[in-house]
Each structure stands twice: as C-alpha cells, then as structure tokens.
Amino acid sequence: MLDIKNLHFRYSRRSPMVLDGVDLELRPGEIGIVLGKNGSGKTTLFKTIIGIHKPESGTLKFDGTDLLKLNRRQRAEITAYVPQRIQFGAMTVYDTVLSGRISRFGLNPGKHDRFAVEQILDDMRLNDLASRNVEKLSGGEQQKVAIARALAQEPRVLIFDEPTGNLDLANEQLILSEARRLAAEKMISILISLHDLNQALALGDRFFFMKEGRIRYAGGPEMVTESVIREIFDADVRMIDADGSRIIVPVQNGAHGD
Amino acid sequence: MRRQVLNSYLYFFKTDNMNNLSAIGKIRKKNTAVIIILTAVVILLALLCLFVGSSRMSLTECFAALAKKGSAAKIRIIWNIRIPRLLAAVIAGAGLSLSGLIMQTSLNNSMASPSTLGVSNAAVFGANLSIIAFAGGFLSTGNNLTSYTVGANPYATSLMAFLFSTFSILLILGLCRLRSFQPGAVVLAGIAIGSVWTAATTVLQFYATDVGLSAAVIWTFGDLGRATYRTDLIMAVVVIIGTVFFTLMSWKYNALLSGDAAALSMGVNVDLLRFISMLLASVITAVCVSFLGIIGFVGIICPHVTKRLLGQDHRVTIPVSALSGSLLLLLADTLSRCLGNGSALPVGAVTSLLGAPFFLWIIFSREESHI
Numbered sequence: 001m002l003d004i005k006n007l008h009f010r011y012s013r014r015s016p017m018v019l020d021g022v023d024l025e026l027r028p029g030e031i032g033i034v035l036g037k038n039g040s041g042k043t044t045l046f047k048t049i050i051g052i053h054k055p056e057s058g059t060l061k062f063d064g065t066d067l068l069k070l071n072r073r074q075r076a077e078i079t080a081y082v083p084q085r086i087q088f089g090a091m092t093v094y095d096t097v098l099s100g101r102i103s104r105f106g107l108n109p110g111k112h113d114r115f116a117v118e119q120i121l122d123d124m125r126l127n128d129l130a131s132r133n134v135e136k137l138s139g140g141e142q143q144k145v146a147i148a149r150a151l152a153q154e155p156r157v158l159i160f161d162e163p164t165g166n167l168d169l170a171n172e173q174l175i176l177s178e179a180r181r182l183a184a185e186k187m188i189s190i191l192i193s194l195h196d197l198n199q200a201l202a203l204g205d206r207f208f209f210m211k212e213g214r215i216r217y218a219g220g221p222e223m224v225t226e227s228v229i230r231e232i233f234d235a236d237v238r239m240i241d242a243d244g245s246r247i248i249v250p251v252q253n254g255a256h257g258d
Numbered sequence: 259m260r261r262q263v264l265n266s267y268l269y270f271f272k273t274d275n276m277n278n279l280s281a282i283g284k285i286r287k288k289n290t291a292v293i294i295i296l297t298a299v300v301i302l303l304a305l306l307c308l309f310v311g312s313s314r315m316s317l318t319e320c321f322a323a324l325a326k327k328g329s330a331a332k333i334r335i336i337w338n339i340r341i342p343r344l345l346a347a348v349i350a351g352a353g354l355s356l357s358g359l360i361m362q363t364s365l366n367n368s369m370a371s372p373s374t375l376g377v378s379n380a381a382v383f384g385a386n387l388s389i390i391a392f393a394g395g396f397l398s399t400g401n402n403l404t405s406y407t408v409g410a411n412p413y414a415t416s417l418m419a420f421l422f423s424t425f426s427i428l429l430i431l432g433l434c435r436l437r438s439f440q441p442g443a444v445v446l447a448g449i450a451i452g453s454v455w456t457a458a459t460t461v462l463q464f465y466a467t468d469v470g471l472s473a474a475v476i477w478t479f480g481d482l483g484r485a486t487y488r489t490d491l492i493m494a495v496v497v498i499i500g501t502v503f504f505t506l507m508s509w510k511y512n513a514l515l516s517g518d519a520a521a522l523s524m525g526v527n528v529d530l531l532r533f534i535s536m537l538l539a540s541v542i543t544a545v546c547v548s549f550l551g552i553i554g555f556v557g558i559i560c561p562h563v564t565k566r567l568l569g570q571d572h573r574v575t576i577p578v579s580a581l582s583g584s585l586l587l588l589l590a591d592t593l594s595r596c597l598g599n600g601s602a603l604p605v606g607a608v609t610s611l612l613g614a615p616f617f618l619w620i621i622f623s624r625e626e627s628h629i
Contacts, residue, residue: 050523076525083523089515089570094282099512103525107506131281133569149516153524 002026002157002189007058009048018044019055020213026206029187031179033200036210037233042193043084046159050081062156076103080155084162086146093145094130097121100152117152124148140171147178158182160192164199176203197229197248289574296581300348303588307344308336310592346485346493347587350546351556353497355583357539358557359575360504363511364535365441371557372543375430376452377423378554381547382478383455384422388415389474390466415477416548423544426451431536480551480606482591489549496545500538501580507531508572515570553606556583559613563620586613
C-alpha cells in the first residue's frame with residue numbers, strides 16, 4: 001500500500017510550500033484520482049512520489065518500505081511515471097519500451113528483459129507497431145507506448161499526469177480503460193490526475209481533492225459532491241442522475257439565480 | 259567492463275525469439291551492416307590518404323617506404339608525416355563527432371556542440387595567450403614559424419589551450435550546478451562564456467605584433483600536419499576512454515531521450531550522467547583542438563546526419579557518428595592536400611565546405627529518419 005504522511009516540499013527555502021502536509025493512502029489495485037485546479041500541487045506531488053523532488057519533511061512508504069531511503073534504481077522498481085508531456089527519441093517502439101527496463105538491466109538488456117518487453121507489447125496490443133519509429137506515431141499510440149515503457153519497469157505504483165490532455169475521445173477511452181484493466185489484472189496502484197470530472201467519476205476508486213498543496217478531501221465516489229467541487233475548483237456545478245450514474249454539469253455564472 | 263562493451267555491439271548479432279518482431283531483426287542487421295561498411299570505408303580511405311601528398315611519390319615508392327625500403331626521405335615522409343597525420347584524422351574526427359553527439363543528447367539540444375558551448379573559443383584564447391603574450395610553443399610541422407618559436411616548449415600552446423577550455427567547461431558546469439543542470443541553462447551559459455573568450459581573444463590580438471598575430475591566426479586554422487605520434491597517442495587515449503564510457507552508457511542516453519522526468523523515473527541519475535558526459539566530451543574536444551587547432555562543424559554535421567539516417571538509438575549513433583567523423587576528416591584532409599598546391603589548405607575550412615552542402619541536402623531531402 002502506498003502510504004504518504006504529512007509530506008512537505010518547496011522549491012527553495014525562500015519560496016512558499018508547494019506541498020503543505022499531504023496525506024494519501026492507496027491500496028493495490030485501486031485507482032486514485034487527484035483533482036484540483038492548475039497550480040494546486042498535483043504534478044509536484046507526483047514528482048515527489050517518484051523521486052524527482054526531495055521532500056522537506058514527511059514520510060513516503062510503500063508496503064512499509066521507506067521510499068526516501070532507496071536509491072534511484074530501487075525506487076524505479078516500485079514507482080513508474082507517465083509524464084504530462086510525452087517525449088521520445090527516434091527509436092523503435094520495441095527499443096523505447098525496452099529502455100523502461102534500464103533500472104532492472106543496468107548496462108545491457110538480457111534475454112529475460114526482451115521476453116518481458118515482448119509480453120508487454122503483446123499485452124498492450126502494440127505488437128504491430130514494434131518496429132515503427134515511435135516519434136511518428138499518433139498521440140494515442142504514443143501514450144500507449146509511454147504506458148508500456150512504464151510497465152516495463154514492473155512497478156507497483158503507476159502514476160499518470162493528465163494522460164488524456166491531448167487525446168481525442170476514442171483514445172481517451174482507450175487509455176482510461178487500459179488503466180482500469182492494469183489495476184484489476186496486475187494489482188497495480190494507479191494514481192491519475194484528471195481535469196474531466198465525469199471521466200474521474202467513471203474511473204476512480206478513491207478521490208483526492210487538492211488545494212494549495214494539501215489534500216482537503218479524500219474518500220470514495222460518495223465524497224464527490226457539488227459543495228466539495230465548488231470549494232476546490234471555485235466553480236459552480238450541478239450533479240444530475242442519469243440512469244443510476246451521476247453526471248457533473250458546469251453551471252454558467254449567474255445561471256443558477258444567485 | 260570489456261565484456262559489457264563487447265556485449266552492446268554483439269547485441270546486433272543476437273537473434274532471439276522474434277517471430278512476430280522480425281522487422282526489428284532486419285533493422286538490427288541493417289545497422290550492423292552500416293557499421294561494418296563504414297569501418298571498411300574508413301580503413302580504405304586511410305590507406306588511400308597515405309598515397310596522396312605534395313611530394314608526388316608513386317604508388318610503388320609509397321609501398322616500398324611503408325615497408326621501410328627505398329630512400330630515407332621517402333620513408334620519413336610516410337612514417338613521420340603521413341601516418342601520424344592520418345591517425346590524427348581518424349582519432350580527432352571520431353572524438354569531435356562523438357563529443358557533439360553526447361553534448362546534444364546530454365543537453366537535449368540539437369545545436370549543442372563544442373563550438374556552441376565555448377570549448378573551442380576558450381582553446382583559441384588559451385593558444386592566443388600563449389603565442390601572443392608568451393611567444394610560446396607554436397606547434398607545427400607544416401606552417402612552422404621557426405624564428406618566432408625558437409627555444410619555446412612545443413607543448414606550451416597546446417597546454418594553454420587545453421587548460422583554458424577545461425577551465426571554461428568547469429566554469430559552465432559549476433555555474434549550472436546551481437540550477438541543477440537544466441539543459442537550457444547549460445547552453446546559454448556556454449554561449450555567454452564563449453563570447454567572453456572571443457572578446458578577450460580580440461583584445462589580445464589587438465595588442466599583438468604582426469608576427470604574433472599571424473602566428474595566432476594560423477594556429478586557429480586547424481592543421482592535421484601538427485600531429486606527431488605522441489600527440490596521436492594522447493588523443494587516442496582520451497578518445498578511447500570516452501568511447502568506452504559513452505558505449506557503456508548507451509541505454510542511459512536512450513532513456514534521456516524521453517526527457518529528464520521520464521529518465522529520472524526510470525532510475526537514471528540524470529544530473530550525474532549529464533555532468534560526467536559533458537566533462538568527458540569537453541575534455542575530448544579540448545585535447546583534439548589543443549593539438550590540431552579549430553576543426554569546426556564535425557561535431558554538428560556527423561551526429562545529425564547519423565541521427566537523420568539511422569534514428570537516435572545510441573547503440574547505433576555512437577559507433578556510426580565516430581566512424582563518420584573519421585571519414586569526414588580523412589576526406590577533408592585528403593582534399594585539402596590535393597587542393598592546396600603544395601601546402602595543405604586549413605582542414606577546418608574544408609570540413610565545413612565539404613560537410614555543409616551534404617548536411618543541407620540531408621536536412622531538406624528527407625522528411626523522416628529511417629530507423
């Protein structure tokens with residue numbers, strides 16, 4: 001279980017806290033959705049979990065292991081990251097995914113690593129693209145390759161930073177259903193930041209509402225209410241019941257008769 | 259370690275279970291073929307270079323001299339002038355090209371090269387200071403200004419050039435440590451500090467005597483004729499150490515192509531890799547430039563053409579960039595000796611004249627890299 005307690009981080013001693021006492025728990029196989037306005041600290045939280053930023057105080061544990069005491073390679077075997085802006089070199093899809101195993105193979109990949117990559121390509125249905133130049137693929141395909149590369153690390157926690165930002169509807173659905181499948185089949189804890197509240201409601205097991213570097217509300221789907229959304233996003237919404245599932249609709253300023 | 263380096267090359271020959279991935283196998287075979295063919299071309303061209311020169315020796319005389327037969331003068335031409343010169347072309351070409359490639363990958367910037375980062379400018383200043391201020395060590399066999407350098411240590415100029423370029427890169431890396439090696443900061447710091455060296459060189463040249471100025475300017479031209487077995491050996495040691503390190507780090511550079519955040523999350527110590535790579539690449543450049551003068555553009559042309567044609571996998575780009583660097587410098591040197599009508603043209607000018615049109619053709623004629 002990913003267990004974060006009272007995590008603090010700031011970029012320099014003079015700057016304000018970007019993470020100001022974050023608490024978060026996520027069990028294996030659960031999808032946690034981090035929601036909050038731009039600048040609320042979501043990306044910083046993710047970068048602190050994977051070890052890009054070093055927290056000033058607080059604990060960061062996985063199954064009792066203190067992640068802060070591990071070296072980079074050991075940490076990469078527990079947490080993997082699909083960044084917001086995906087960037088690749090002109091390499092084949094196969095080699096790009098293989099590069100994800102660098103924490104496991106060190107200098108040169110062995111047979112075992114290549115076997116693992118072939119399994120992942122098969123699993124993610126990327127076999128047909130294996131020899132293609134990853135730079136020339138579509139946005140959705142690149143996102144899948146980035147996920148495959150993260151999976152090649154065989155992580156226990158997978159972190160997606162706004163995975164649907166640049167995707168069309170079909171690719172959005174594809175990526176989110178992949179996340180659901182990976183959590184269920186591989187019992188990976190998945191932490192995702194999303195802007196679309198309806199996508200979030202459809203996908204998440206647990207919800208973490210962030211504001212000003214803190215998680216203000218955490219809980220299951222029942223916790224997602226109009227008042228919580230209003231407080232976190234400073235925006236007015238209505239929740240509509242449609243055949244048993246809830247839909248969140250934004251309300252234009254002044255339209256609700258204030 | 260030797261086994262690891264070997265393994266990374268043998269990787270191309272390994273055929274594993276790839277029924278549905280046979281296209282990958284084909285790409286690997288193609289890359290292997292390119293490396294083998296390039297190696298053969300470099301060796302052939304190196305042999306050809308041996309027979310080209312101002313002394314108009316016939317092919318038989320060359321072979322005889324190579325076997326240490328015939329006149330003493332001809333044996334000297336082959337063994338003391340032509341062989342050290344072609345070795346310098348092969349070693350420095352590979353070194354300069356590799357330095358460019360590694361700087362571009364480390365800084366995630368296609369414009370990064372020894373000249374844009376101020377390494378060469380610092381070397382020029384160091385050499386100018388040695389020649390103009392201390393009248394020291396003008397190192398040349400081709401353009402010897404004997405009267406100007408009598409009694410001076412022949413290595414003084416090279417040493418000064420080396421010290422200043424190493425100091426310059428340490429200064430840049432030290433400054434950038436403050437901003438945890440953000441690639442943009444390294445490039446900008448390189449450009450800024452490079453311009454300071456250029457300005458300082460101009461001031462120095464302004465106060466120079468005519469002889470000092472001409473000696474200093476000739477030094478910057480870049481001349482493979484300055485190479486001796488000793489300088490070749492020093493360059494070879496540095497270039498080999500660099501090549502071994504870069505080859506071992508191939509997969510880390512591949513990970514770095516995905517950006518800093520992704521590489522860090524994959525377990526790569528990005529700051530450390532960037533620091534060591536930049537330092538090693540700069541030292542290679544500093545050594546080559548100190549002994550031979552400025553040979554520009556190799557560090558930009560060769561890695562870019564390689565990446566355009568074969569993609570960015572460092573298991574391929576490292577050997578191919580090195581070989582293409584050797585090839586370009588060998589070609590440029592041969593051409594400079596053919597065109598120079600008795601004395602060789604500056605090889606640095608010929609590399610650009612020869613490489614730039616090809617470079618432009620590659621950039622504009624192909625839309626995508628063929629992996």
